[in-house]
Amino acid sequence: MAGTLPADPTPWHERRDAGLSDSTMRRTIGTVTKRFSTGQRQVFNGYPEGATAREAAVKAKRQAIRDLDTLLPRLRDSVETNGGQTYLARDATEAVAVVVKIAQSRKVQRIIKTKSMLTEELQLNQALQEAGLSVVETDLGEYIIQQAHETPSHILAPAAHKNRDQIETLFRDDAREKGITPPNSNNAESLTRYARQRLREDFLHADMGITGGNFAVAETGTVVLITNEGNADMVTTLPSILVSVVGIEKIMDTWETLGTIIQQPAMNGIGQRLSSYTTFVSGPRREGVVEGPVEWHLVLVDNGRNLLRGTEFEDVLSCIRCGACLNVCPVFRQVGGHAYGSVYPGPIGIVETPLLTDWRILPELPTVGCTVCHACGEACPMEIDLPHHIIQLRQEKVRRHLVASGVARSYRWWAKMWATASGYQRSLRWARWGQRLYLKQGTLHDAPGIAHGWFVSRNMPPVASETFHEWWLKHRQGGT
Ligand code: SF4
Known part of the structure; x- marks a missing residue:
C-alpha cells in the first residue's frame, strides 16, 4: 500500500527563490552542514576500524530488511510478552488514528514528544492538536521550530536554518505571552537554560509521552532511541502512558x-x-520499579515502505x-531544506518522496534538486x-510523462538533432546565427525558451565561429 507524505504545493521556483534570498538561513545551514560533514570525516580519520564497522552495519541492515517478514511478528511477540501493546499501521491515516484513539480513550490532555521524522511524515502533531490535545516537542531543535x-x-x-538572534526573539515572544522571565541574552547557554526551564514543567505534567525509534530489536522487544540531550529519558520515564511510533524498516534481529x-x-x-544518550524501552514499568510508563504502545508504521x-x-x-x-x-546547502517541499529534504528526500508516496508528488525534485555530483x-x-x-527517477518520470511537455519536447528535438552528424552541424549553424541577438561583449547573456533559465545566474562563451570539425574538413580538403 502506497504511503502519504506532506508536500508543499508552492511551485519549485518560488520555494527555491525563498531559500536563495534568505541570507540568514544560507549562512546557518552552511555553517551547520560544514561542521557536520567535517566531523564525519574526522571521526573516521581517527578510527581505523571505522570502515569495517560501517561495512558490517550495511550488511546487517540489508539482511534485516530482507528478513522483515519474520522480524516484524517476532518484534510484536517480544513486545507483547514484555507487557506492551503493538499495532501495525498500513499508512499515515491508520497510524494517526491509533495514536489519537489511545490518547482520547485515556483522557490524555498533555503530551510530550521526542524528535521523530516519522511523526513529521504522519503529521501527527497536527492531528493531535486538532483533537484538542497539547503537544510539546522536547528536542531543543524541534522545540524551537x-x-x-x-x-x-x-x-x-x-x-x-535559525540563528541565535532569531531563537532569542522566539523565546522572548514566548516569555511575554506566558508572563515569565525571558532569556537574558542570545548566547547558547542562556537560550538552552530558558528552554530547559520551560520544558521541565511540561515533563512533570505530561500524561503521555510519544517517541520515535532509531532501531527496534526483535529479539527482546526493545525500542532504541539515540539523542544528545537526554530528553528521551524523560519522555520515556515520566508520563504514565508511552507511545512509540516506529517505521517497520527500523527492526534489527538481535542485540548483536x-x-x-x-x-x-x-x-x-x-x-x-557514539551519541551522548542511548535510551532503551523494553516494556511498561515492572512491579517494584518506581519509574517508567504504566502502559507502553508500539505503533509500527508501513506507509509505503513494504x-x-x-x-x-x-x-x-x-x-x-x-x-x-x-x-x-x-543544492541543499544553497536552498535549505524547506525548498524541497517534502518532509524529507536533500538527496534522500528526492529519492524517498516519490517512492513512498506517488510519482506525481513533487515530480520536479529529481531534476531540479540534484546536480548529479x-x-x-x-x-x-x-x-x-x-x-x-536519482537518475532512475528522472528516467521513470519521463516514462510516466511527468515531465513538463515543453521540456520533454525540447529534449526529444535535441536528441533527434544530435543523433546524426548532419543534424548536429545544422544545429550549430542555427545557434551561431541565433546567438547574435544575445551576445554582449563577446559573451552569451541569454537564450530563448527553456534555455533562458540557464542564464539567470551565469553567462556562456558563444558558439565558436568555426568548430574543430569545420576546421578539419577545410584543412583536410586543402591537403594540409
Ligand atoms: S541516505 Fe542520507 S540520511 Fe540516509 S543513511 Fe544515507 S546519508 Fe544518512
Whole structure:
C-alpha cells in the first residue's frame, strides 16, 4: 500500500527563490552542514576500524530488511510478552488514528514528544492538536521550530536554518505571552537554560509521552532511541502512558546486530563515536520499579515502505536518518531544506518522496534538486546509491510523462538533432546565427525558451565561429 507524505504545493521556483534570498538561513545551514560533514570525516580519520564497522552495519541492515517478514511478528511477540501493546499501521491515516484513539480513550490532555521524522511524515502533531490535545516537542531543535510554527529543515538538526538572534526573539515572544522571565541574552547557554526551564514543567505534567525509534530489536522487544540531550529519558520515564511510533524498516534481529550499527547515526551525523544518550524501552514499568510508563504502545508504521522491498530501490530502506547526504549536497546547502517541499529534504528526500508516496508528488525534485555530483553517494554510510536512484527517477518520470511537455519536447528535438552528424552541424549553424541577438561583449547573456533559465545566474562563451570539425574538413580538403 502506497504511503502519504506532506508536500508543499508552492511551485519549485518560488520555494527555491525563498531559500536563495534568505541570507540568514544560507549562512546557518552552511555553517551547520560544514561542521557536520567535517566531523564525519574526522571521526573516521581517527578510527581505523571505522570502515569495517560501517561495512558490517550495511550488511546487517540489508539482511534485516530482507528478513522483515519474520522480524516484524517476532518484534510484536517480544513486545507483547514484555507487557506492551503493538499495532501495525498500513499508512499515515491508520497510524494517526491509533495514536489519537489511545490518547482520547485515556483522557490524555498533555503530551510530550521526542524528535521523530516519522511523526513529521504522519503529521501527527497536527492531528493531535486538532483533537484538542497539547503537544510539546522536547528536542531543543524541534522545540524551537514548534515555537516558530515551522517544519524541520534538516532531518538531524531541525532548526539548522535559525540563528541565535532569531531563537532569542522566539523565546522572548514566548516569555511575554506566558508572563515569565525571558532569556537574558542570545548566547547558547542562556537560550538552552530558558528552554530547559520551560520544558521541565511540561515533563512533570505530561500524561503521555510519544517517541520515535532509531532501531527496534526483535529479539527482546526493545525500542532504541539515540539523542544528545537526554530528553528521551524523560519522555520515556515520566508520563504514565508511552507511545512509540516506529517505521517497520527500523527492526534489527538481535542485540548483536544492533551493536554493529548503533554507532553509525552519531558518527556520520555529527562526527561523534557514539551519541551522548542511548535510551532503551523494553516494556511498561515492572512491579517494584518506581519509574517508567504504566502502559507502553508500539505503533509500527508501513506507509509505503513494504512496497520497496524486492525492488531496485530496496536499499533506500536502510537509511538511518543521519543527514550525511544533506550535509554534502551543494543544492541543499544553497536552498535549505524547506525548498524541497517534502518532509524529507536533500538527496534522500528526492529519492524517498516519490517512492513512498506517488510519482506525481513533487515530480520536479529529481531534476531540479540534484546536480548529479555524487557527493551524497560517497557520504552515505549505508551505501545507498542515491545518485543512481536519482537518475532512475528522472528516467521513470519521463516514462510516466511527468515531465513538463515543453521540456520533454525540447529534449526529444535535441536528441533527434544530435543523433546524426548532419543534424548536429545544422544545429550549430542555427545557434551561431541565433546567438547574435544575445551576445554582449563577446559573451552569451541569454537564450530563448527553456534555455533562458540557464542564464539567470551565469553567462556562456558563444558558439565558436568555426568548430574543430569545420576546421578539419577545410584543412583536410586543402591537403594540409
Ligand atoms: S541516505 Fe544515507 S546519508 Fe542520507 S540520511 Fe540516509 S543513511 Fe544518512
